[in-house]
Amino acid sequence: MVKVYGITTCGSVKKAIAFFKENVVPYAFVDLKSTQVSEAKLQEWLRAQPMSLLFNTKGTKFKTLGLSKEISDEEKKSWLLKEQLLFKRPIVECEDGTLLVGFDEEVYTKKFS
Template sequence: MIKVYGITTCGSVKKALSFFKAKVIPYSFVDLKTTQISEETLEEWLSKQPLLRLFNTKGTKFKTLNLSKELSDEAKKEWLLKEQLLFKRPIVECEDGALLVGFDEELYLRTFSS
């Protein structure tokens, strides 16, 4: 089953969830406000997507923490493990092992049309 990671108040997450509901695609939702992502999961995601894709420098949490865009990769990983809201959302684990980050309707249509 597809697993969607995000927060319910995020516009991109809402679009992704609406997409899956409209296409009657079963999924499970993991709330990043209440679920801690493990270092193992982060490393698995990083084997599929670059760190720059997973680390959200445009979100509110990045701005309120007053983080520098010049953070090292190691520092970014540490922050992602401490502050789940720094992940770009949604993160979608597909049944075939692929990992999608963010909502792109065209990509979703190509990926999930069967």
């Protein structure tokens, strides 16, 4: 079963969940608004994907906080642990250990078909 981390109002998360339902891929949803991602989990994700992919500089939360795109990876890590809406969504943990970030139908189709 895949684990989908995101928020219910995010368009990309909605697309990912619709894809999993349509393709009968079992998934569990983890709401980033109510579940805190631990530092250990973030470290695990960073071993699989770069900070540049996990940290969302295009979202509303990034703009609202007035953050600079020039902040260091350590600063980004610190921000992600306190403002989970700064994660690019969805984050999908696959059964084989792969980590997908964002929604790309072509990538999902290759991975789950």
